[in-house]
Amino acid sequence: MGEAFRVLEPGVLTTVQDLGRWGYQRYGVPPSGGADPLGLRIANLLVGNGEGEAVLECTGLGPTLEVLGDCLVALAGAEMEVEADGVALPPYISHLLRKGQLLRCGISRSGLRGYLAVAGGVDVPPLLGSRSTCLPAGFGGYQGRPLQKGDILRRGEPSGDLQRMRGRVLPPLLRPSPASPQEVRVLLGPQHDYFPRRGLETFLHSPYQVTSKADRMGIRLEGPRVPHRKGPDIVSDALPLGGIQVPGDGQPILLLNDRQTTGGYAKIATVITADLWRLGQLRPGDAVRFRAVAAAEAQRYRREFEEGIEAIRRGITITPSRRTYGLLWEDRTIPVAVEEIGVGAFEVQLGGRTHQVRITPPAPPAAREMRAPLAGVVTAVHVGEGEEVPHGARLVTIASMKVEHDLTADRAGRIAKVHIRAGQEVHVGDPLLRWEAGESPVDISDRDG
Amino acid sequence: MGVRYLPAGDAALTVELGSRISLPLNQRVRAFAQRVEEAEIPGVIEVVPTYRSFTVYFDPLLLDLDSLIRRLRALEANRGRVSLAPSRIVEVPVVYGGASGPDLPSVAALTGLGEEEVIQLHSRSVYHVYMLGFTAGFPYLGPVHPRLRVRRLETPRLKVPAGSVGIAGNQTGIYPRESPGGWRIIGWTPLTLFDHTADPPAILRPGDRVRFQPVEGGEWARRSGFSNRES
Numbered sequence: 001m002g003e004a005f006r007v008l009e010p011g012v013l014t015t016v017q018d019l020g021r022w023g024y025q026r027y028g029v030p031p032s033g034g035a036d037p038l039g040l041r042i043a044n045l046l047v048g049n050g051e052g053e054a055v056l057e058c059t060g061l062g063p064t065l066e067v068l069g070d071c072l073v074a075l076a077g078a079e080m081e082v083e084a085d086g087v088a089l090p091p092y093i094s095h096l097l098r099k100g101q102l103l104r105c106g107i108s109r110s111g112l113r114g115y116l117a118v119a120g121g122v123d124v125p126p127l128l129g130s131r132s133t134c135l136p137a138g139f140g141g142y143q144g145r146p147l148q149k150g151d152i153l154r155r156g157e158p159s160g161d162l163q164r165m166r167g168r169v170l171p172p173l174l175r176p177s178p179a180s181p182q183e184v185r186v187l188l189g190p191q192h193d194y195f196p197r198r199g200l201e202t203f204l205h206s207p208y209q210v211t212s213k214a215d216r217m218g219i220r221l222e223g224p225r226v227p228h229r230k231g232p233d234i235v236s237d238a239l240p241l242g243g244i245q246v247p248g249d250g251q252p253i254l255l256l257n258d259r260q261t262t263g264g265y266a267k268i269a270t271v272i273t274a275d276l277w278r279l280g281q282l283r284p285g286d287a288v289r290f291r292a293v294a295a296a297e298a299q300r301y302r303r304e305f306e307e308g309i310e311a312i313r314r315g316i317t318i319t320p321s322r323r324t325y326g327l328l329w330e331d332r333t334i335p336v337a338v339e340e341i342g343v344g345a346f347e348v349q350l351g352g353r354t355h356q357v358r359i360t361p362p363a364p365p366a367a368r369e370m371r372a373p374l375a376g377v378v379t380a381v382h383v384g385e386g387e388e389v390p391h392g393a394r395l396v397t398i399a400s401m402k403v404e405h406d407l408t409a410d411r412a413g414r415i416a417k418v419h420i421r422a423g424q425e426v427h428v429g430d431p432l433l434r435w436e437a438g439e440s441p442v443d444i445s446d447r448d449g
Numbered sequence: 450m451g452v453r454y455l456p457a458g459d460a461a462l463t464v465e466l467g468s469r470i471s472l473p474l475n476q477r478v479r480a481f482a483q484r485v486e487e488a489e490i491p492g493v494i495e496v497v498p499t500y501r502s503f504t505v506y507f508d509p510l511l512l513d514l515d516s517l518i519r520r521l522r523a524l525e526a527n528r529g530r531v532s533l534a535p536s537r538i539v540e541v542p543v544v545y546g547g548a549s550g551p552d553l554p555s556v557a558a559l560t561g562l563g564e565e566e567v568i569q570l571h572s573r574s575v576y577h578v579y580m581l582g583f584t585a586g587f588p589y590l591g592p593v594h595p596r597l598r599v600r601r602l603e604t605p606r607l608k609v610p611a612g613s614v615g616i617a618g619n620q621t622g623i624y625p626r627e628s629p630g631g632w633r634i635i636g637w638t639p640l641t642l643f644d645h646t647a648d649p650p651a652i653l654r655p656g657d658r659v660r661f662q663p664v665e666g667g668e669w670a671r672r673s674g675f676s677n678r679e680s
Contacts (some may be wrong), residue, residue: 024497026496026581027643027649028582028583028587028643126651128650137643138626144645187457187459190455190456235468236499236500236604237463237465238463238497238502238504242459254608261582262499262581265661270457270461271458273459273509295456295515299459299510302459
């Protein structure tokens with residue numbers, strides 16, 4: 001309990017969200033809730049919360065927060081650059097922050113919405129059974145609005161000792177990675193009979209691009225026009241989450257968490273619940289394709305999705321962040337305590353002094369093979385032979401158990417040879433790419449603590 | 450026309466009883482929706498009645514579309530007497546015309562009626578709440594007297610003040626909160642339609658009846674005006 005953060009910069013659109021306010025759509029109240037419920041649930045699990053606690057949903061560019069009391073935080077969802085006092089805090093790991101530290105959430109490099117969870121949950125008063133911000137009606141969350149400079153956020157009671165819960169990490173292979181172009185699975189209807197056969201075919205076989213008209217209410221898409229049989233108008237009925245309505249201009253609109261509860265355009269299809277999280281991560285310019293599935297399949301995918309979350313829950317492990325070594329010097333052993341505090345950043349305690357040490361990876365061997373870390377089907381090869389790739393570039397996407405995993409460059413380099421092609425099946429250890437890595441500087445800075 | 454079961458994804462099912470806006474049809478919708486609620490089917494999250502259909506939201510981990518449709522068909526066949534909750538009549542005081550109802554003159558002009566006649570016709574009917582939607586607490590009311598049916602504004606307003614009473618076609622409604630809107634505004638009510646601290650948060654519920662009561666404008670201070678510009 002107690003104060004957690006003061007908002008120094010609110011970011012583009014930061015709101016308090018949980019899994020939504022259900023039961024009030026008959027009164028015109030949209031459920032709201034995190035637009036990427038998967039990211040929200042994972043962030044909560046990492047800090048030891050129940051998966052539906054209130055978190056901060058950060059859009060595009062996150063907030064800068066002053067830490068007002070010790071707290072444990074974790075980021076999931078969009079890959080946002082987060083740092084505390086200049087030290088990068090990687091996503092999918094719980095970090096302990098001390099009073100007085102500055103937590104800066106930067107821009108998202110992939111995906112749109114980052115979920116910042118704090119142990120104990122963001123403590124705002126629940127209204128109508130939820131802590132979610134309902135932006136259209138201006139209530140819930142933090143005073144019914146996005147965060148502003150100067151707001152003070154409180155947190156609830158953590159489920160355990162913060163010190164012991166730090167360093168909880170989700171292994172990379174269990175992290176969701178939305179592929180682009182995104183394939184989003186849908187169930188046709190409720191009004192697919194308002195569209196001629198060629199309208200359905202256009203919708204299902206064309207790529208659509210996310211326009212800049214995208215917010216928590218809905219996402220306008222742009223692409224080949226979907227014609228209607230006799231016009232787009234229906235007598236208004238309920239708008240489900242993930243519904244896809246097609247107004248007169250034939251350009252589909254995806255309905256998100258803050259949508260109107262009713263509407264008068266025909267809905268060609270509805271996104272299945274297992275894929276709703278993907279909608280929350282779509283950015284303007286992204287491409288989307290729709291694939292129709294049967295109702296029974298949709299339900300099976302949802303069960304698999306929940307099994308995936310169960311695997312995530314079980315897969316979260318604690319990385320021991322503090323180790324003590326003995327430094328043998330002449331005939332004496334001097335204890336050295338090393339604690340990892342961020343990416344390649346360590347606190348080293350030696351002889352009563354604390355040093356901050358940063359290490360960047362050593363120069364790699366001139367050429368090496370990148371091998372498949374998991375079995376699956378190669379869905380995309382993002383690079384060609386001879387191509388120079390920067391650190392972090394996507395190289396290959398492998399689909400495994402219906403989940404796509406991106407393999408990225410862990411340092412800059414040049415692709416010497418590509419051994420595989422899209423569509424090919426690979427097994428663990430199969431060579432994928434041969435590449436020549438670039439020079440990598442080693443930088444160790446030392447600072448008195 | 451028979452009942453149509455239209456899946457709206459794997460977590461919602463729209464049950465369509467007809468294709469028109471009509472009072473008897475809407476009452477059948479409400480009666481059926483109430484039977485579904487009373488059946489307390491495990492996995493059902495909420496039932497949302499609309500004009501001529503209702504939508505059942507459910508948890509796909511607890512319930513699947515096929516079994517839900519089977520349950521609903523059984524309820525459909527087994528039409529025992531349903532005692533609908535008696536519909537309440539809610540009196541809504543309205544300041545018509547002037548700054549409170551800037552479109553009263555255009556409605557009068559479009560209908561060929563005098564402004565007083567418009568007020569009389571609008572406040573004489575008892576309206577049925579077909580559904581709530583558009584914004585939190587917005588009631589879709591009707592039917593509107595045939596002589597009062599006017600088209601929407603060519604260009605919707607970006608800002609319609611909270612409490613505005615509008616008409617469009619066969620419908621009339623009240624804006625609970627400042628929002629954009631294309632209906633013609635003929636009056637304003639000081640009544641608070643939506644209060645998120647109350648449960649239920651909306652004063653009006655589907656099936657309620659509403660009567661507008663003309664009152665003098667001097668009784669209430671007027672809130673901020675209309676605008677076509679974002680503030």
